[in-house]
Amino acid sequence: MSKILVYLESNNNTLKRVSFELITAAKSIGTDVTGVLIGAGEETAKSSQDYGLSELITISFGANNPYSSTQHAAALNNLVKSKGFDTIIFPANATGLELAPRVSVLVDGAYISDVVSIKNEGSELIVQKPVYAGKALISAKFNRPVKVLSLRPNVFTAVKSPAASLNVSSFDSGVSDSEAKVKVKSLLKNEGKLDVLEADIVVSGGRAVKGPENYHLIENLANVLGGAVGASRAVVDAGWRPHAEQVGQTGKTVSPTLYVACGISGAVQHLAGMSSSKVILAINKDKDAPIFKVADYGLVGDIFEILPKLTEKISSVKG
C-alpha cells in the first residue's frame, strides 16, 4: 500500500490549478494521499478538500522568507523520511522540475519527470513520459523503493470529489535558514499576460505574419478566445516576439485545450512543442504544409484575409 505525498503550490494565497490535477492523479493510483504546502497558510489549501484531499501537512519557514529550492528540498526530505512516504508527486513546471530531482537524490529515490500517464500494474507503478520532444513516448517503472515523479500540467484532469473533512497538521522540518543557499530575490510578474504554459487556449503566429507590426492579428484572436499569445521559432529568432512565447522543441511544450497555429508551416521542432494539444486549428496558405497533418481543423488561405473574419465570427459566437 503506497503512501503518497503531493506537493501543492500556491500563488497569491490560492492553490494553482495544477495542484488539483496532481491530487486527482494521486487518488487514481492510491487511497493514502497527503498534500504538503510550504510557506502558505492552511486557508490557502482549503480548496484541496473539494478535490478529495483529506490530509494536509503545512511547513513554515517564518514570514516573508523567500523561496529557496535547497531549503524546500531539505524540508521535504525530512518530511518524507519521518512519515515514511514512498511516492512523491510534483508538478512538472518551473518549480517542480527543479525541486523534484533534488528531493529524489536526498531521499535516495528514483525519479521520472514530465509524466503524462500513470497506472498501477499489479504492485508496480508504470508511467509514460514523452521523449524526443514528444516525438515518442516511453513507458517506465521505478527501480527504487521511493518513487518521485513530476506530472505535466494540463494533461491530468482535475476532478471535483469532495472529501468529508480535511485534517491539517504542521510539520517542524528542523531546517534552518542556512539551508537557503539559493534564494528568489524578486519576481517580476508579466501583469495581465497569460503564459502559454498555463493557458487553456494558445494562439501562435509564424513567419507568415511578416513582421511584429502585424502581430495584433494574433493578439486580437487570442483576446477574443481568452488565450495566450505564442510564437514559432522563426518569429522569435527574428526578434519579433520574446523567447518566453516560443512554442516548440527549443521553446515551451504546451498542451492546451485549443491550439491555433497561424501562418506556421509546422517544422518538426514546432510540432514537437504543440502536438499534444487536445484540439488543433491551423491556418496556412500552403495546403500541403505539415501543420495540417496534425490539425483537427484547418483553413487554407492567407492569414491576413482569414484572421480578421475568424476573430469577428468567434467573437459573435462567444457573444
Next chain:
Amino acid sequence: MNILVFVSRVPDTATKIFVGSDGKSIDSKGVKYILNPYDEFALEEGLRLREKNGGTVSAVTVGASESSEILRTALAMGADNAVIIKGENFDSYQTAHNLAEYAKSNGFDLILTGKQSVDFDSLQVPSMVATMLDIPSVSVVSKLEINGGNVTAERDVEGGRELLETTLPCLISCQKGLNEPRYPKLPDIMKAKKKPINEIDAKAIEPSIVITGMELPSNQRVGKILGDSESDINEIVRSLHQDAKVI
C-alpha cells in the same frame, strides 16, 4: 575560475524518430547526432567567463565512444580540456552520479550545463548533480552575472521572471537567450582534431529506472481542412463551438 561544462550527444532536433527493434529505444539508423543545443549556451557562457576572469573551461560528457565527436565541437569552440566518461545507456541518475564524482575529484568553481538534453527532456541531471555535490543550483537560466563569489541569475517561470541570488561554487543550467553561441572557425576545428581527449571509465551503478517500452504517439485528428471562404470560416467556428466544444 575553474569551470566544468557538462555536455551531451543527442539526435539532431530535425530527426524523424522511429522505434528500434528492441521496442524500447529509437532506431539510430540514419540519425544524425549533434552537440545538445542547450549545451552550446553553457559552453559559450563558460568561455566568456574565462575570457573575463581567466581560468579553464573543461567539457565533460558521459557516453559511448561516439560522444567524442561533440567534445571536438566543444574544443573547437574554445574549451581547454575535454573529458569523456565512458558508459553506455545510462539513465539520468547514473549519468549524474558519474558527473558528480568527476567534479568531486577534480574540483571546480562553477558548473554549467544545458537546461535539458533534447533526447529524454527530463531537466533532471543538473539538479541531481548539484544535490550530490551539496551545492546550490539554478535551472533554466537566461541571464547570469557573477561578481567575485556572488551569483545573480534570472529565469522565466510561469507568468513572470524570477531573479535569484546564490554564491559560488554553484551549478547553472542554461536556457536559450543567455548568449549567442559562437560558431567555431575552420582553423579551430582543424586544431581541435589534434587535441587530446581524456578518457575515464564510468562507474556502473544500479539504474534507477527501467524502461519497459517505447511507442510513437497516436495521432487521431479530425482532419477537417477547408478553404478561406466566408462559409468555410463559419463552418470551422461552428465545429469548434458545437463539435469540439472548445470555444
